[in-house]
Amino acid sequence: MKKMLNALYITRQESYLHKDRETIVIKNGDEKLGQFPAINIGSITCFGQVSVSPFLMGYCAEKGIGLAFYTEYGRFLARVQGRQSGNVxxxxxxxxxxxxxxxxxxxxxxxxxxxxxxxxxxxxxxxxxxxxxxxxxxxxxxxxxxxxxxxxxxxxxxxxxxxxxxxxxxxxxxxxxxxxxxxxxxxxxxxxxxxxxxxxxxxxxxxxxxxxxxxxxxxxxxxxxxxxxxxxxxxxxxxxxxxxxxxxxxxxxxxxxxxxxxxxxxxxxxxxxxxxxxxxxxxxxxxxxxxxxxxxxxxxxxx
Incomplete structure (x- = not known):
């Protein structure tokens, strides 16, 4: 049976996400808001003014972790997609x-x-x-x-x-x-x-x-x-x-x-x-x- 992974929802404005080894770190200015093992994360959803490092974007694409961006009010903007999986x-x-x-x-x-x-x-x-x-x-x-x-x-x-x-x-x-x-x-x-x-x-x-x-x-x-x-x-x-x-x-x-x-x-x-x-x-x-x-x-x- 497939294990259901956790989802991260980032709603705090001006937050910044980056990769630290095999973990995902969330910061707001100099304040560290959280750090989570990437192996347990299935998707990350960002609302409003949330920044993500290029290295974390690439890591999410490589590992199949969904990364989507919405406006602060919930309108979908874009998502990061890695290499196409599956069989042609x-x-x-x-x-x-x-x-x-x-x-x-x-x-x-x-x-x-x-x-x-x-x-x-x-x-x-x-x-x-x-x-x-x-x-x-x-x-x-x-x-x-x-x-x-x-x-x-x-x-x-x-x-x-x-x-x-x-x-x-x-x-x-x-x-x-x-x-x-x-x-x-x-x-x-x-x-x-x-x-x-x-x-x-x-x-x-x-x-x-x-x-x-x-x-x-x-x-x-x-x-x-x-x-x-x-x-x-x-x-x-x-x-x-x-x-x-x-x-x-x-x-x-x-x-x-x-x-x-x-x-x-x-x-x-x-x-x-x-x-x-x-x-x-x-x-x-x-x-x-x-x-x-x-x-x-x-x-x-x-x-």
Whole structure:
């Protein structure tokens, strides 16, 4: 079984990371904030004005340690990538499958079916825990119909259409799942997020996308050539394909837990002049701690 490694999240501004033998050292000015054995680190995520020495960048690339940079507010900027791992024959097969409409839709159907089933399970869980809700029950039935439709979809565009319609319906009842005062959700708004719930969803989706991207590169697949999302320069289409299956059970469930357990409040968000809503520094740190704890939870697969 693969050992799950730790992740470092650097949120303190003007921090500097460098390599000392086989360890990673974090400093802020002359103050040493921490030193960690590199063998236990799987990824490093830097927010805002964080510097990394070239030697540490090269070391991370060589050892397969993910190194990603975000703005202080959580928007993804870039990541350091080393030599391509895996077998070129695997990637050539991936490209052939991506160019074959029948093979592409066979994979796209599975990804969307998993997303719909997971979204449906979130609503069913709410009904079990808090009693019958007509809006949620109706959406559970609609997602069940969409699930049957996607299994016989004949093309990727048709599959995407079913997925888009189902996602719109799912988010139309998402507000029914929120039980903390001050939080309201009127629909999915991405760029920029216009309310605290959208800000949380966007931030967590971004984190998981980078996890998917690193995982795909780790097995030698090209994360920029997908089957569901169309190719676009600079867009990690296959990572976004993989993200679809994790949106509801990992990201959405995590965000609902943070809100409904009062681990975040409306005071943890600020609104920019542009109207964009973002987490405060302290709230982002608390979210990353909770996110890492959630990743360490053990799940028993039904099979």
């Amino acid at each position: 024959l695997l990637r050539r097969a991936q490209y052939r499958w991506a160019d074959d409409p029948e093979k592409s839709v066979s994979i796209a159907r599975l990804m969307v079916a998993a997303k719909l089933a997971n979204s449906r399970a979130i609503l069913q869980r709410e009904i079990r825990n808090h009693g019958e809700n007509p809006s949620l029950s109706n959406m559970v039935n609609r997602l069940g119909i969409s699930l049957r439709r996607v299994r016989v979809a004949g093309s990727v565009p048709e599959t995407m259409g079913i997925e888009g319609e189902a996602a719109t319906g799912y988010f139309s009842v998402f507000n029914e799942l929120l039980r903390a005062d001050g939080f309201a959700f009127g629909g999915r708004v991405r760029r920029p997020p216009a309310d605290p719930v959208n800000a949380l969803l966007s931030f967590v989706y971004s984190l998981i996308t980078q996890e998917c991207l690193s995982a795909l590169q780790g097995v030698g697949l090209d994360p920029y050539v997908g089957f569901l999302h169309q190719d676009r320069p600079g867009r990690p289409s296959l990572a976004l394909d993989l993200l679809e299956e994790f949106r509801a059970p990992w990201a959405d469930r995590f965000v609902l837990t943070l809100i409904n357990r009062r681990q975040v409040s409306t005071r943890d968000f600020v609104t920019e002049a542009s109207g964009a809503v973002r987490l405060t520094d302290e709230a982002r740190k608390a979210l990353l701690v909770a996110y890492q704890e959630r990743k360490q939870a053990e799940v028993m697969h039904p099979y």
